[in-house]
Amino acid sequence: MSRMKPRTLFSLVLVVVVLAVAAYLMLRPGKPAAVKTGIQWPETPNVLLIGLDTVRADHVCNTEQSGVLTPHMEALARDGIRFERCISTAPWTLPSFASIFTGRMPYHHGAIGGDYQRLGEDQTTIAEYFDEAGYNTVGFMGVPYLTETYGMTQGYNADIGLPQQLQKIDRATSITSLSLEYLKRFHDKPFYMLTHYYDPHAPYTPPPPYDTIYYFDRDARAPGEPIVDTIMASHTLLDDSKQSGMYDWLEGVTDWGYPTAQYAAEVTYTDEHVGRLLTGLKEMGLYDDMLIVLTADHGEHLMDHNIFFTHYLPYQETIHVPLIIKLPGNRGAGRVIADPVSTLDILPTVLDVAGLDAPDDLEGHNLAAALLGRAEIGLRALLAEQGSAPDRFCKVLIEYPWKLMYFRERDEERYALYRLDSDPYERLDLSAHEPGILEELTTKFWTKFDRERPVTADGKAMPASLSEAEKRRLQTLGYVD
Numbered sequence: 001m002s003r004m005k006p007r008t009l010f011s012l013v014l015v016v017v018v019l020a021v022a023a024y025l026m027l028r029p030g031k032p033a034a035v036k037t038g039i040q041w042p043e044t045p046n047v048l049l050i051g052l053d054t055v056r057a058d059h060v061c062n063t064e065q066s067g068v069l070t071p072h073m074e075a076l077a078r079d080g081i082r083f084e085r086c087i088s089t090a091p092w093t094l095p096s097f098a099s100i101f102t103g104r105m106p107y108h109h110g111a112i113g114g115d116y117q118r119l120g121e122d123q124t125t126i127a128e129y130f131d132e133a134g135y136n137t138v139g140f141m142g143v144p145y146l147t148e149t150y151g152m153t154q155g156y157n158a159d160i161g162l163p164q165q166l167q168k169i170d171r172a173t174s175i176t177s178l179s180l181e182y183l184k185r186f187h188d189k190p191f192y193m194l195t196h197y198y199d200p201h202a203p204y205t206p207p208p209p210y211d212t213i214y215y216f217d218r219d220a221r222a223p224g225e226p227i228v229d230t231i232m233a234s235h236t237l238l239d240d241s242k243q244s245g246m247y248d249w250l251e252g253v254t255d256w257g258y259p260t261a262q263y264a265a266e267v268t269y270t271d272e273h274v275g276r277l278l279t280g281l282k283e284m285g286l287y288d289d290m291l292i293v294l295t296a297d298h299g300e301h302l303m304d305h306n307i308f309f310t311h312y313l314p315y316q317e318t319i320h321v322p323l324i325i326k327l328p329g330n331r332g333a334g335r336v337i338a339d340p341v342s343t344l345d346i347l348p349t350v351l352d353v354a355g356l357d358a359p360d361d362l363e364g365h366n367l368a369a370a371l372l373g374r375a376e377i378g379l380r381a382l383l384a385e386q387g388s389a390p391d392r393f394c395k396v397l398i399e400y401p402w403k404l405m406y407f408r409e410r411d412e413e414r415y416a417l418y419r420l421d422s423d424p425y426e427r428l429d430l431s432a433h434e435p436g437i438l439e440e441l442t443t444k445f446w447t448k449f450d451r452e453r454p455v456t457a458d459g460k461a462m463p464a465s466l467s468e469a470e471k472r473r474l475q476t477l478g479y480v481d
Contacts, residue, residue, distance in 0.1 A: 072275030114388030127155025
């Protein structure tokens with residue numbers, strides 16, 4: 001066999017070295033997420049996270065079926081990518097937004113309510129990633145659970161002399177005004193901003209003219225049986241909720257169509273403010289090159305599963321939420337993705353598009369390549385959970401089209417099994433009819449959750465320090481912890 005020439009040998013060694021270095025750069029820990037996809041994004045895009053409170057997925061971009069008008073969110077979807085099946089990690093604000101901010105399940109970030117009300121300093125939030133990258137970071141929110149009291153403002157660095165938390169019922173007007181005022185004054189530097197609209201949360205009190213957009217020529221308090229009497233007699237309502245005043249806004253109402261119509265009106269009212277915000281971005285010349293994400297923390301029980309005008313258990317009406325992502329340059333505009341995703345996926349995806357480093361231990365998936373049709377998302381197990389007491393909680397595993405729910409109530413436990421493609425509102429429990437599927441999903445379920453430590457991974461209690469007035473306000477909103 002002939003010997004290899006020195007020049008040929010050198011060339012071969014050089015090729016091997018180059019390939020090895022390239023492999024190292026691709027696989028090293030802490031690599032920029034953009035390297036994973038190979039997609040070239042604009043440098044330091046401005047980022048806006050529009051967080052909707054208490055908005056069901058079936059009330060957004062779904063006018064033909066729901067009758068609810070959301071033209072501005074639909075316009076955003078035409079400029080972006082809309083996900084038909086996005087699952088939140090929890091059916092209420094604190095754990096859900098903490099998961100969006102950290103890319104971790106409630107079990108792991110620990111902000112789940114009860115004795116575990118604060119997001120720990122050991123958790124890294126989306127605002128902290130952008131703060132470290134030199135962005136201005138700010139959040140405007142209308143609910144206490146997103147404030148410093150609960151550890152949810154970690155990473156905000158903007159000192160702008162404007163209030164960030166509001167107490168007015170007509171929150172959307174102020175939230176929109178503050179967000180636009182901030183952008184007018186500080187958009188000369190890359191920014192990350194959270195704009196949070198709380199209005200769809202109960203009590204449903206849309207301002208005129210929205211209060212009559214879906215409810216007109218009717219008398220909500222006509223002679224008849226008060227609906228509050230039925231609500232208070234319900235066995236699905238916790239006893240402490242019955243004493244909290246959370247249903248005082250329905251006093252004297254006899255028409256069950258009234259609260260559902262007013263909830264829809266709140267969604268449309270919020271949509272109007274989303275439109276005002278986006279119009280402001282366009283007028284300032286910011287919109288086209290921005291990364292904009294619109295999602296909700298959870299949905300709402302609108303009498304579904306005999307639960308009234310709140311968000312208590314992780315049925316689909318409370319964890320199926322809207323998700324729209326508008327990329328810089330409106331790339332991928334108009335795409336609709338049917339594969340199920342999680343709100344956990346928002347953080348790694350946003351970091352990729354912004355070109356920032358993403359830790360390898362995030363629980364969400366990077367959707368950046370899928371946004372442009374360069375990769376399939378595929379089916380995977382999605383998780384949700386509710387409860388801050390080890391003897392009272394509910395956890396969920398979705399492996400589409402199947403959904404497994406596990407309930408623990410004191411010393412009793414039970415499973416429920418639903419097929420979401422044919423039963424999207426979970427009317428028929430198939431646990432007794434599909435024993436094979438039930439066994440398979442139950443086995444997978446207990447690889448995801450710890451039966452002995454079902455609440456938090458570390459179990460460190462972190463209660464928030466609240467005044468009596470703050471406690472009463474949260475109680476009247478249905479948060480009885």
